[in-house]
Amino acid sequence: MEKNVTEKNTVSDAKEGGKDRRGERESARENRGGPRPAAVVVGGSSGIGLEVAQALLSKGYAVVNISRSVAKNERLRNITADITQGEELEHALQAAGAEYGNISLLVYSAGFSMAAPVEFARETDIRYLFEVNYFGALRAVRGVLPYMKKQGGKIFLIGSLGSLYPVPFDSFYSSAKAALDMLVKGARTELRRYGITLTAVQPGGTSTSFTFKRKVYPDEENGEYAKDVHKAVAALGNMEQGGMDPQVVAGEIVAQALRANPAVTFATGGKNKVYRMMERLLPEKVAEYFNNKRYNQ
Numbered sequence: 313m314e315k316n317v318t319e320k321n322t323v324s325d326a327k328e329g330g331k332d333r334r335g336e337r338e339s340a341r342e343n344r345g346g347p348r349p350a351a352v353v354v355g356g357s358s359g360i361g362l363e364v365a366q367a368l369l370s371k372g373y374a375v376v377n378i379s380r381s382v383a384k385n386e387r388l389r390n391i392t393a394d395i396t397q398g399e400e401l402e403h404a405l406q407a408a409g410a411e412y413g414n415i416s417l418l419v420y421s422a423g424f425s426m427a428a429p430v431e432f433a434r435e436t437d438i439r440y441l442f443e444v445n446y447f448g449a450l451r452a453v454r455g456v457l458p459y460m461k462k463q464g465g466k467i468f469l470i471g472s473l474g475s476l477y478p479v480p481f482d483s484f485y486s487s488a489k490a491a492l493d494m495l496v497k498g499a500r501t502e503l504r505r506y507g508i509t510l511t512a513v514q515p516g517g518t519s520t521s522f523t524f525k526r527k528v529y530p531d532e533e534n535g536e537y538a539k540d541v542h543k544a545v546a547a548l549g550n551m552e553q554g555g556m557d558p559q560v561v562a563g564e565i566v567a568q569a570l571r572a573n574p575a576v577t578f579a580t581g582g583k584n585k586v587y588r589m590m591e592r593l594l595p596e597k598v599a600e601y602f603n604n605k606r607y608n609q
């Protein structure tokens with residue numbers, strides 16, 4: 313039988329000697345005759361977000377997906393919005409809050425990536441990338457605060473291991489994801505008084521359609537970097553398509569979401585946890601050497 317939110321917390325309490333008891337009380341309160349805890353996944357129409365949304369359904373959450381296209385699961389409530397268009401995201405979050413009366417979990421999984429040299433990338437593309445990867449996440453966090461301030465809540469922003477190891481020819485993506493990590497760390501301190509936790513998830517390569525949506529500049533726009541852009545894009549694509557199953561990544565995110573006090577940041581998968589540790593331990597130039605090799609630079 314599938315475990316719901318409360319049951320899962322009880323299991324983790326037993327394992328962790330009661331340190332998660334606050335989580336159990338909170339979840340029990342939510343489930344005791346009250347409304348189902350509502351989770352919002354921004355970017356839940358495909359990939360990691362869709363898997364998270366489906367896993368949360370099986371844990372007893374009411375789940376709303378916010379994205380431009382509709383998630384193909386009739387148990388999900390879809391509200392279509394383009395994060396980059398005006399206040400569509402804010403309005404979608406308000407609609408979700410009004411419909412369910414609460415938002416106790418936010419997972420921001422929307423993302424966009426590109427491949428172009430620092431020297432030639434157009435500022436409009438870089439700004440679009442920051443809109444989807446950073447400003448959208450910031451606005452989603454602000455949008456759920458009116459609900460979470462009343463009852464506490466958990467926020468997961470899907471960043472990337474690319475926030476620790478720069479992706480050549482997409483240093484904009486790495487910059488936006490590094491900014492997410494710091495948003496999480498700063499906002500955690502501000503919001504702990506309301507019982508709100510934030511977590512930055514740092515997946516490594518994950519086999520989704522993300523690879524095929526990347527905006528890669530044509531050779532003529534990449535000038536003397538064209539060959540190196542090809543090598544980096546191919547290496548990145550191989551890492552992603554040969555990487556983790558999004559269902560497994562989602563499983564780790566949902567396991568963290570069921571804890572009373574989720575991690576500040578965490579990498580998904582054993583190999584990526586080791587890479588993350590190495591980045592912390594190795595001298596910067598050694599880490600840089602290995603990263604350059606990874607991208608055939």
Ligand SMILES: NC(=O)c1ccc[n+]([C@@H]2O[C@H](COP(=O)([O-])OP(=O)(O)OC[C@H]3O[C@@H](n4cnc5c(N)ncnc54)[C@H](OP(=O)(O)O)[C@@H]3O)[C@@H](O)[C@H]2O)c1
Nearest residue numbers: 355357358359360379380381394395422423517518520522
């Ligand atoms: N795949 C990887 O290897 C990998 C590795 C590290 C980190 N990540 C991160 O993981 C997250 C999820 O990526 P994924 O691999 O699951 O990719 P994905 O399948 O392409 O999912 C991206 C999601 O973002 C939504 N989205 C994109 N632009 C949007 C916009 N303007 N407005 C509203 N929604 C928008 C998409 O929905 P619509 O198109 O329907 O709007 C989709 O639901 C991203 O933040 C990505 O950076 C991925």
